[in-house]
Amino acid sequence: MSDLSLIARREALQREAAPSVNVFALVRHLPIGLYSSLGLIAAWTLASEFQLAPALFLPSPITVLRQFAIVATDGFSNATLAQHAGTSLFRVLAAFAIAASIGIPLGLAMGINRWVRGVFDPPISFYWPIPPLAYLPLIIIWLGIGETAKIALITLAMLAPIVVSAQAGVRSVSVGRIQAALSLGATKRQVFLHVIARGALPEILTGLRIAIGAGWGTLVAAELVAATKGLGFMTLSAAQFLVTEVVFVGIFSIAALALTCLAAIRLLERLLTPWKGKD
Amino acid sequence: MTLAIEHGSVTYRSQDQSMVQALADITLEIPERGLVVALGASGCGKTSLLNVMAGFQPLTSGSATFDGRPIAGPGRDRGVVFQKDTLYPWLNVRDNVAFGLRLQGWNSAARHTRAAELLDLVELGDFAAAAPHQLSGGMRQRVGLARALATDPKVLLMDEPFGALDSLTRETMQELLVEVWARTRKTIFFITHAIEEALFLGTEIVVMSPRPGRIVRRYRLDFVHRFAQGEDAAAVRSDPAFIALREEIRTLIHDTGRRRHERPQLDRAA
Numbered sequence: 001m002s003d004l005s006l007i008a009r010r011e012a013l014q015r016e017a018a019p020s021v022n023v024f025a026l027v028r029h030l031p032i033g034l035y036s037s038l039g040l041i042a043a044w045t046l047a048s049e050f051q052l053a054p055a056l057f058l059p060s061p062i063t064v065l066r067q068f069a070i071v072a073t074d075g076f077s078n079a080t081l082a083q084h085a086g087t088s089l090f091r092v093l094a095a096f097a098i099a100a101s102i103g104i105p106l107g108l109a110m111g112i113n114r115w116v117r118g119v120f121d122p123p124i125s126f127y128w129p130i131p132p133l134a135y136l137p138l139i140i141i142w143l144g145i146g147e148t149a150k151i152a153l154i155t156l157a158m159l160a161p162i163v164v165s166a167q168a169g170v171r172s173v174s175v176g177r178i179q180a181a182l183s184l185g186a187t188k189r190q191v192f193l194h195v196i197a198r199g200a201l202p203e204i205l206t207g208l209r210i211a212i213g214a215g216w217g218t219l220v221a222a223e224l225v226a227a228t229k230g231l232g233f234m235t236l237s238a239a240q241f242l243v244t245e246v247v248f249v250g251i252f253s254i255a256a257l258a259l260t261c262l263a264a265i266r267l268l269e270r271l272l273t274p275w276k277g278k279d
Numbered sequence: 280m281t282l283a284i285e286h287g288s289v290t291y292r293s294q295d296q297s298m299v300q301a302l303a304d305i306t307l308e309i310p311e312r313g314l315v316v317a318l319g320a321s322g323c324g325k326t327s328l329l330n331v332m333a334g335f336q337p338l339t340s341g342s343a344t345f346d347g348r349p350i351a352g353p354g355r356d357r358g359v360v361f362q363k364d365t366l367y368p369w370l371n372v373r374d375n376v377a378f379g380l381r382l383q384g385w386n387s388a389a390r391h392t393r394a395a396e397l398l399d400l401v402e403l404g405d406f407a408a409a410a411p412h413q414l415s416g417g418m419r420q421r422v423g424l425a426r427a428l429a430t431d432p433k434v435l436l437m438d439e440p441f442g443a444l445d446s447l448t449r450e451t452m453q454e455l456l457v458e459v460w461a462r463t464r465k466t467i468f469f470i471t472h473a474i475e476e477a478l479f480l481g482t483e484i485v486v487m488s489p490r491p492g493r494i495v496r497r498y499r500l501d502f503v504h505r506f507a508q509g510e511d512a513a514a515v516r517s518d519p520a521f522i523a524l525r526e527e528i529r530t531l532i533h534d535t536g537r538r539r540h541e542r543p544q545l546d547r548a549a
Contacts (some may be wrong), residue, residue, distance in 0.1 A: 014377075029532075041317030077305035110345040113341075174363070176361050176363050177367065179333070179353065179359065179361070179365070180359065180361060180365040180426075181378070181382070182335075182352075183333055183334075183353045183354070183355070183357060183358060183359040183436075184355060184358075184378060184379030184382060184426070184427075184430055185354065185382055185383060185430060186382050187380060190382050194367075194381075194382070195367070196379075198367070198369050199367075199369075201369070212444045217523055273369070274410070275368035275369065275410060275411070275412045278412040279423065
């Protein structure tokens with residue numbers, strides 16, 4: 001009896017003695033991506049510290065961080081960082097809204113109707129692989145150099161992946177699920193609304209995620225001509241004056257906004273399609 | 280008389296452009312409140328037969344009627360339970376069961392009451408709020424059965440619904456189905472390739488043979504009545520008559536299958 005209680009007491013003591021935060025366990029459980037990112041920043045710091053490249057070409061992380069604060073308060077090219085970011089965000093989100101509201105219905109229609117598919121498939125397959133920079137001149141000729149042309153360019157870059165994924169979403173709906181609805185008395189319209197459109201949702205969200213990436217990727221091209229604000233414009237004009245720190249600030253700002261948009265869509269995916277991958 | 284097929288044949292063009300006869304001259308009647316089981320190896324056209332009854336596929340020749348009217352397409356009077364899980368993953372269990380009612384415009388309170396009744400019937404009362412992907416295969420098939428029953432069809436068409444389940448779950452599901460059949464007094468057409476399942480469930484078995492799919496033998500049985508009237512399932516399944524019939528049908532299916540295999544070789548020899 002006393003032996004048993006002794007053992008129990010010793011075990012309890014050992015448990016208390018064990019550190020509540022095991023550093024090694026913590027280090028092992030942090031995501032790998034964190035270490036690789038820290039490694040890259042360390043390499044960058046060392047490279048600029050030992051002057052492997054002239055500071056004009058490769059400013060140190062600290063300089064870039066300081067420049068962030070300066071651009072945020074004093075601005076660059078007649079606008080603060082927030083104004084540049086706001087302008088770009090507006091362009092991308094406006095294009096996203098237009099591309100989604102055209103692309104989702106069009107893709108769904110192409111998925112269920114071979115006539116719609118026949119009419120729209122060739123032009124979309126034709127223009128999708130063309131880099132937006134290649135048709136930018138044409139858009140400027142047609143739409144001018146104002147806001148319309150910029151949003152149109154980003155919209156076009158986003159439209160194709162949305163259309164293609166919505167169409168693929170329709171095809172991913174199993175015949176069995178459609179037959180089940182029909183034998184429960186569904187009309188064609190009900191099958192479309194309750195089964196096909198809902199069933200295509202996971203693919204549509206994937207398409208929206210790809211589109212967001214494509215949209216931010218096209219931003220700099222869109223702000224290449226006749227822009228006075230925007231992160232792409234800020235980065236381009238900083239490059240013209242060889243203010244490399246601001247170029248870095250622009251790149252990181254675009255990356256931060258793009259990653260935020262992607263995270264928002266991932267969150268939406270988790271909320272709207274929790275069954276994805278388990279179905 | 281409810282569902283009837285007379286001299287029904289289905290022929291379709293396969294991908295290599297050759298004509299395949301899935302069903303040849305099938306005449307079959309599913310009597311009211313019967314539990315008719317189509318039994319056969321894969322490729323014997325049993326799913327085609329069910330698809331014709333459900334209205335998913337037309338006959339190439341012959342007639343398919345339901346209550347005297349030709350079957351023109353799928354409809355609410357014929358509920359279908361599928362082999363593969365066809366539940367809607369974006370709806371919870373209750374809303375899956377109530378899906379057909381929602382299509383008809385039932386209000387949500389009435390839908391919930393009806394769904395709860397049916398979930399109790401298939402012994403899933405506690406899982407109304409669960410998502411389909413959280414359930415086991417057997418539970419999902421029970422939800423599928425409840426969904427098909429919700430709209431109160433006259434006939435249930437069941438396409439190898441227990442085919443993907445392990446043998447223990449399968450027997451439990453068979454017993455549950457008989458209880459549901461006895462309680463709801465539905466007419467059921469059931470497809471399977473498992474001989475014991477057919478023997479346990481059927482008031483009538485039609486044995487089919489492949490290429491072209493045709494009926495080779497019909498049996499009338501009362502094992503299902505014995506279980507429905509309270510006899511122990513194990514006792515029914517181990518009854519000498521049950522086992523003798525199982526062996527007879529096994530031999531029948533093997534022989535019809537083998538003959539099909541041997542014929543081309545004989546042709547070549549001749």
